[in-house]
Amino acid sequence: MNRLQHETSPYLLQHKDNPVDWYPWGKEALQAAKDANKPILLSVGYSACHWCHVMAHESFEHEPTAQMMNEMFINIKVDREERPDIDDIYMQAVQAMTGRGGWPMTVFLLPDGRPFYGGTYFPLEPRYGMPSFQQVLNGVHDAFINRFADIEESAESLTDMLKRDVLKIGGDDSALNLELLDIAAGRFAQSYDKMHGGFGGAPKFPQPMNLEYLLRSYIRTGDKSLLDMVTHTLITMARGGIYDQVGGGFARYSVDAIWLVPHFEKMLYDNAQLSRIYLHTWQVTKNDFFRRIAEDIYDYILREMTAPEGGFYSATDADSEGVEGKFFVWSMDELEGLLSEEDLPIAIEYWGITRTGNFEGHNILHVPNDDEIAAERLNLSVPELHEKLTLIKDKLFVARAHRVHPGLDDKILTAWNGMMLASLAEAARVFQREDYTQAAIRCGDFLLENLQEDGYLLRTHKNGRSKYAAYLEDYANMIDALIELYQTTFDEKYFTAAVQFADDVLAHFSADEGGFFDTRDDHEKLIVRPRNLQDNAVPSGNSMIAKQLLRLYGYTGTSSYEEAARGGLRLLTEALKQYPQAFGEALNAVDALVRGIDEVAIVGDPQREATQALMQVITETYRPNAILALTAEDKTTIPLLHLRTMRDGQPTVYVCRDFTCQMPVTLPDEMRNLLT
Numbered sequence: 130m131n132r133l134q135h136e137t138s139p140y141l142l143q144h145k146d147n148p149v150d151w152y153p154w155g156k157e158a159l160q161a162a163k164d165a166n167k168p169i170l171l172s173v174g175y176s177a178c179h180w181c182h183v184m185a186h187e188s189f190e191h192e193p194t195a196q197m198m199n200e201m202f203i204n205i206k207v208d209r210e211e212r213p214d215i216d217d218i219y220m221q222a223v224q225a226m227t228g229r230g231g232w233p234m235t236v237f238l239l240p241d242g243r244p245f246y247g248g249t250y251f252p253l254e255p256r257y258g259m260p261s262f263q264q265v266l267n268g269v270h271d272a273f274i275n276r277f278a279d280i281e282e283s284a285e286s287l288t289d290m291l292k293r294d295v296l297k298i299g300g301d302d303s304a305l306n307l308e309l310l311d312i313a314a315g316r317f318a319q320s321y322d323k324m325h326g327g328f329g330g331a332p333k334f335p336q337p338m339n340l341e342y343l344l345r346s347y348i349r350t351g352d353k354s355l356l357d358m359v360t361h362t363l364i365t366m367a368r369g370g371i372y373d374q375v376g377g378g379f380a381r382y383s384v385d386a387i388w389l390v391p392h393f394e395k396m397l398y399d400n401a402q403l404s405r406i407y408l409h410t411w412q413v414t415k416n417d418f419f420r421r422i423a424e425d426i427y428d429y430i431l432r433e434m435t436a437p438e439g440g441f442y443s444a445t446d447a448d449s450e451g452v453e454g455k456f457f458v459w460s461m462d463e464l465e466g467l468l469s470e471e472d473l474p475i476a477i478e479y480w481g482i483t484r485t486g487n488f489e490g491h492n493i494l495h496v497p498n499d500d501e502i503a504a505e506r507l508n509l510s511v512p513e514l515h516e517k518l519t520l521i522k523d524k525l526f527v528a529r530a531h532r533v534h535p536g537l538d539d540k541i542l543t544a545w546n547g548m549m550l551a552s553l554a555e556a557a558r559v560f561q562r563e564d565y566t567q568a569a570i571r572c573g574d575f576l577l578e579n580l581q582e583d584g585y586l587l588r589t590h591k592n593g594r595s596k597y598a599a600y601l602e603d604y605a606n607m608i609d610a611l612i613e614l615y616q617t618t619f620d621e622k623y624f625t626a627a628v629q630f631a632d633d634v635l636a637h638f639s640a641d642e643g644g645f646f647d648t649r650d651d652h653e654k655l656i657v658r659p660r661n662l663q664d665n666a667v668p669s670g671n672s673m674i675a676k677q678l679l680r681l682y683g684y685t686g687t688s689s690y691e692e693a694a695r696g697g698l699r700l701l702t703e704a705l706k707q708y709p710q711a712f713g714e715a716l717n718a719v720d721a722l723v724r725g726i727d728e729v730a731i732v733g734d735p736q737r738e739a740t741q742a743l744m745q746v747i748t749e750t751y752r753p754n755a756i757l758a759l760t761a762e763d764k765t766t767i768p769l770l771h772l773r774t775m776r777d778g779q780p781t782v783y784v785c786r787d788f789t790c791q792m793p794v795t796l797p798d799e800m801r802n803l804l805t
Contacts, residue, residue: 733780
């Protein structure tokens with residue numbers, strides 16, 4: 130075994146038996162490179178990455194290749210999910226060098242950490258128009274020995290590029306307005322796929338942050354075309370192969386433009402964000418299709434992705450038994466052996482099953498037709514069809530459970546848990562699901578008890594060990610989760626923790642010109658201090674923290690929260706107009722800033738029916754910029770609740786904005802009028 134045997138990351142542990150003399154990222158590896166005067170071979174990936182597995186099997190388990198790596202380089206393996214800072218820095222370098230990026234990422238560094246050459250997957254033998262990995266190793270080694278001046282020049286140029294200030298692209302405060310929001314919303318229609326939903330072509334990603342912005346824009350403008358883009362996309366996605374028709378939950382993306390063939394890995398962050406947009410869309414439309422998909426995702430997460438301690442696991446692999454998608458696909462012969470003569474035609478019709486299949490001779494289950502059409506063809510009513518499908522799904526689920534499962538990445542990441550916890554806590558009160566409430570409490574308490582140390586928030590937890598200083602995205606998503614958990618339980622310890630984390634962000638992540646760095650000011654010194662403003666698969670930490678600071682401003686009236694949020698968003702005004710698809714979460718934050726926060730304070734016993742009726746006004750439809758505080762007594766740590774009293778002994782609502790309140794009311798209809 131190499132040094133990775135001592136790590137907790139499932140991805141790093143996958144490589145502990147490689148003949149490569151791997152180091153984890155750290156002082157030991159960097160010092161070894163300097164002492165030996167060898168270049169660093171940095172390999173970055175993650176456990177659910179299919180091509181990471183391919184390169185590992187081809188090259189890292191291949192003795193001759195490993196021997197070359199050990200002789201020529203100091204080899205460092207990084208889990209991008211544990212160290213997004215390292216991944217971000219060197220991915221920008223690879224994209225600058227090659228015009229593209231992805232994982233596995235292979236980067237060659239000088240002993241001081243500056244990059245000079247890189248790429249993604251390299252095959253064992255020359256193919257796909259790429260050199261073999263051994264050819265790359267020999268070429269880089271030769272250049273390091275014989276053309277070091279050229280390498281030094283390349284490293285210097287790349288590092289200067291990474292340090293370049295790219296933030297001076299914005300305007301002033303006046304540009305943060307309704308016109309900006311309308312321009313951005315209009316641009317989404319230009320890349321919208323009217324046939325299949327979503328944006329752009331293959332490969333196609335769900336982009337939940339952008340769907341959330343379109344939903345907010347519909348609420349703001351009443352433009353039904355914006356809502357139609359959201360609902361059409363969500364329906365076609367959930368009917369596609371990207372959605373697990375048997376077990377619930379979404380795969381990472383579709384390799385085609387029609388949502389049929391997924392890349393079969395399932396990530397916690399995708400399902401966290403998608404469950405939330407389905408939840409919000411149900412609140413707007415009351416179409417039970419969206420509620421069913423949302424609840425199926427939550428149930429999948431609680432059934433298969435929840436640790437005994439209460440946190441949520443990170444991902445499941447695309448592969449099982451070394452074959453991509455094997456766990457999820459079905460042959461006609463399998464279904465004929467599992468289903469009765471009555472059930473088989475229903476499965477064939479509903480999921481478009483054929484003898485030849487739609488994926489390497491097998492069938493990815495998808496829903497090619499509306500339920501009404503399938504029911505008519507089967508001579509069933511729609512309720513009868515749904516009832517029979519439930520029983521058929523149960524049979525398939527039980528049969529599938531006996532297959533070899535995809536690998537599970539069971540580390541618990543703060544940012545991703547924050548996303549899932551925020552969605553689950555919100556769903557608990559919207560759907561009035563006590564099981565969701567209890568699961569959310571368990572997760573929140575677990576994170577607060579285990580992902581903090583000496584006042585620091587930490588990034589990752591596994592096998593009883595928590596480590597790595599948290600990043601901006603960890604703080605931002607944790608604050609979001611704590612605000613949602615407070616609004617579900619009204620336990621003020623969650624609110625207090627959210628404020629403490631927000632103050633920590635302002636103290637240790639702020640940039641002088643506005644916005645935030647991705648790492649703390651006392652973080653390990655890297656070649657640059659990363660600062661990512663665009664959304665990727667997860668929301669930008671800068672955008673997410675801006676939205677949370679605006680909500681905390683509504684609760685506390687602390688002006689520094691609003692000023693910090695505005696200062697970060699101001700940097701992006703021109704980018705938001707020109708490239709809104711890359712800044713969906715920032716647009717959501719601007720929506721909250723421009724339209725303002727509805728600060729709702731309720732005074733009353735939460736167990737009384739009259740109080741509950743008032744609370745339900747908040748959740749009966751989607752109110753994206755409303756926050757709720759509640760107290761049954763005078764003692765409270767929340768400024769929004771200070772000096773609030775009941776009128777005539779009745780539960781009472783105060784609807785405020787910038788801490789200026791309208792006349793208090795006691796009836797749900799009166800509350801609706803104030804919010805409208």
